[in-house]
Amino acid sequence: MKKKILLVDDKETIGKVAGIYLSNDYNFTYIENPIKAIEWLYEGNMPDLIISDIRMPHMTGDEFLRYMKANELFKSIPIIMLSSEESTSERIRLLEEGAEDYILKPFNPLELKIRIKKIID
Numbered sequence: 001m002k003k004k005i006l007l008v009d010d011k012e013t014i015g016k017v018a019g020i021y022l023s024n025d026y027n028f029t030y031i032e033n034p035i036k037a038i039e040w041l042y043e044g045n046m047p048d049l050i051i052s053d054i055r056m057p058h059m060t061g062d063e064f065l066r067y068m069k070a071n072e073l074f075k076s077i078p079i080i081m082l083s084s085e086e087s088t089s090e091r092i093r094l095l096e097e098g099a100e101d102y103i104l105k106p107f108n109p110l111e112l113k114i115r116i117k118k119i120i121d
Contacts, residue, residue: 002027003120004046008037008064009053009082014105018051021109022116033057034064041074048120051112053105054083054094062094069098078119082107 004027007018015030022028029047031037035058037050050068054061061081068074078100083090091102100119103112 003048004029005049005051005116006031006037006040006045006047007051008032008034008056008061009051010056011053014053014082017109018112021113025113026116034059034061034067037064038067047077049116050077050079051116052079052081054081054085054090062097065094065097065099080112080115080119 002025005022007015007028007030009015009030010032012032015032019028019030029045031040033056034052052061052064065079065081068077068079079098080101080103081094081099082103082105084105086104094102101115103115
């Protein structure tokens with residue numbers, strides 16, 4: 001059975017590109033903002049891994065990460081953070097807050113696949 005991946009990103013093109021590369025190996029779901037993603041999770045959907053952008057409207061990826069790691073139902077789901085900012089202090093802070101990995105945009109889809117595989121396969 002394929003493992004499930006949820007991508008949360010306000011850029012639809014990121015969702016489409018990631019879907020192209022990940023759909024063959026994983027059950028892939030794309031949701032455009034963290035609030036809808038949380039609703040989806042509470043509907044009983046439980047991914048094996050979440051990939052989240054950092055800069056999003058309504059709720060930032062930072063806030064989403066903190067929410068997920070503070071919630072008993074969801075805190076064990078590994079989260080990879082995506083960002084277009086190459087900030088060492090931000091990367092360290094997010095890793096300390098519970099992110100499993102931090103990937104810079106634009107990212108190489110093959111590198112993303114390898115990083116996912118190291119975490120959940």
